[in-house]
Amino acid sequence: MRAINRNLGCCPTCRQLVTFPPKKGGEVAAYCPRCGSEVHLRKSHSLQNTLALVIASIIFYIPANLLPMMHVQTFAGTESDTIMSGVIYFMETGSYLIGSVIFIASILVPVLKILILLYLIHTVRHHKAAKPKERQKLYLLTEVIGRWSMVDVYVVSIMLALVHFGGLTEIRAGGGAVFFLLVVILTMLAAMSFDPRLIWDTAKEQHA
Amino acid sequence: MIEKLYAVHVAALILFLVSNAFPFLTFEVLGNSSQATFSTAIQYLYEEGDYLLAVAVLMTTLVVPFSRIVIFLLLFAPLHHGRVPRFAPHLLKTLEDITPWGMLDVFLVGVLVSIVKLVKMGTIIPGISLWSFAALILILAYGESIFESHPIWERIEKAQHKGQVKTFRRLRS
Known part of the structure; x- marks a missing residue:
């Protein structure tokens, strides 16, 4: 019942x-x-809304990775950092802990979230009954981990606040930061618009 | 729970104000120094024209966390004295609605990453505000771990039956 x-x-x-x-x-x-x-x-149009937001975040995820997160301007010239180049920099200089924090928060978490949501939408849409408990857990995971992707946006903003020596040495935010922020917001909204009760609907329908 | 949460959020309000009033970090390279408070980043982002980033950082690290602390106080100060505030349902609902968008704990990780990144380029001097901010995160995490909305909703419901507290129905027809 x-x-x-x-x-x-x-x-x-x-x-x-x-x-x-x-x-x-x-x-x-x-x-x-x-x-x-x-x-x-049941939330109305939950699947359509979630899918739309997930597709939008996939689209924004591309420039988020290709465009620089920040521009570092020094007397020697301007250097630009993307998400991946930041991770590589930390790994090469031996800061493995920080490197993996950035990697997990900025690359693993958004990709994982998008994949989980796509998987959940797929299983609900095709009335798959298998493993509702596990899928429920996956959904809870996307809700919990989503906000941690903001770390990279904060890093850019803090660096920009601290490295500010009037024109000579400065850090400015790049276009990648804006797109990345949008990815974080959109994936959070996508997770919120998904109705986890749908998982159990299809699970029960098949047993009945 | 009510007494503890009341105490936690009084402390949180003080720590939040301290965190915003004093220098957060100072960065020194070759005799040049640049000092940042909690909201310097927002100001620079705004000046550079990165409005979206400025608004996002402003909302998630200042507006939402501050509103949460204030709402908690508005709710729990009267509850502590045995009264259910008249707008309790609105307050608690707002609290639950904005919670996912408060990201102070994520911001703290961002601070740590930035420090590690900058420490190779120059000298980082932590300010008073950094310590009060770390304490704020700890105390809010504790508050979060003991907070349960269910008993509060039950008290609100009882007060609604007695007609002491508004219901939401008239606001949303």
């Missing part, structure tokens, strides 16, 4: 159980009497 069959929905904010008017279809919305949030039996 699922809550949706009894016209019961759970408020996304305060977890209050809300009874829906008896109506067919998954597009019904109600308001939580306790906190006023909109409650859906």
Whole structure:
């Protein structure tokens, strides 16, 4: 038995159980009497929204990696750093810990998030029933790790604040930082718009 | 939980203000020094025309974390004295809505990475604000670990039944 069959929905904010008017279809919305949030039996157009945001973040991920994150201007000239060149720099100079932090936060996490979301959308869309628990865990993982990608944006902004010696030696943010920021925001929004209950819908449908 | 969270966020407010009022880091190369406070980055990003980056850093490291601390205080100060504030549902809902966008802990990692990066180029002098900021992160992490919204929602519901607290329905028709 699922809550949706009894016209019961759970408020996304305060977890209050809300009874829906008896109506067919998954597009019904109600308001939580306790906190006023909109409650859906299932988020409307969850898959389409998530897919759209994931595609947008894939597109933005390309310039995020190709364009420089920052320009370092010294008396010797201007040097530009991309995400990957930063990681390579740390690895070559022996800062393995920092190198791997940047690698995990800026490369592994966004790619992993995009892949997980694509996988979840695929399995729900094709009514795959296998391993709902594992897929639920994957979803929780994307929610938890998403924000950590911001590290690189912060590094650029802190470096820029500290290396500021009036024209002679300066760090400026590159176009890659803006695109990377957009990737982080879009993947966070994508994870939020995915409705994990869909995982369990397809899981149950096949058992019934 | 209420007493502890009240105390945690009073401390957090003080640490947050200290973190913003004093120098964060100073960087010295060949006799030149450049000093940064917590919000210097936002100012430079804005001046350079990187508005999107400036707004994102402003929101995730200043506006959202500060709002969270203030909301916690507005909620927990009355709760501590046995009252449920009239706008409690709005406050708690806002709190839950903005939580994912507060990224002070991520910012701290960014600070550490930047320090390691810059230490090879010159001298880094930590300011008062760096220590208060680290303490702020620790205390907020502790607050986060003991915070449970469920009992608060239950108290709000009881107060709503007595008519002491607003419901959301009138705001969103």
